[in-house]
Amino acid sequence: MNPFEMVIGIVLIVTIGSVIRAKHGIRRDNKGNEFFVGNAADNAETKALQAEIRALKDRIQVLERIATDNNRAVTLDQEIEKLRDSSKI
Numbered sequence: 880m881n882p883f884e885m886v887i888g889i890v891l892i893v894t895i896g897s898v899i900r901a902k903h904g905i906r907r908d909n910k911g912n913e914f915f916v917g918n919a920a921d922n923a924e925t926k927a928l929q930a931e932i933r934a935l936k937d938r939i940q941v942l943e944r945i946a947t948d949n950n951r952a953v954t955l956d957q958e959i960e961k962l963r964d965s966s967k968i
Contacts, residue, residue: 900906904916945955 900913905913906916907913
């Protein structure tokens, strides 16, 4: 492989890498730091998904508290039994 072919190969590899990064929305600032640039639809969808995850985490915390709180579980069980007894009358 002569030096000319090697230079063309390096330029080709760098160009392909740049095209792939641009396609995925990765940009560089003046200092060379890479950052992701998405469009407005992606940002709105990301915010909606983050809000949904936050709501699900809150629900999981409530379920964990119910499952681990022994006194509340006993009280809940007693209330359910009272409802069953009152429905039989």
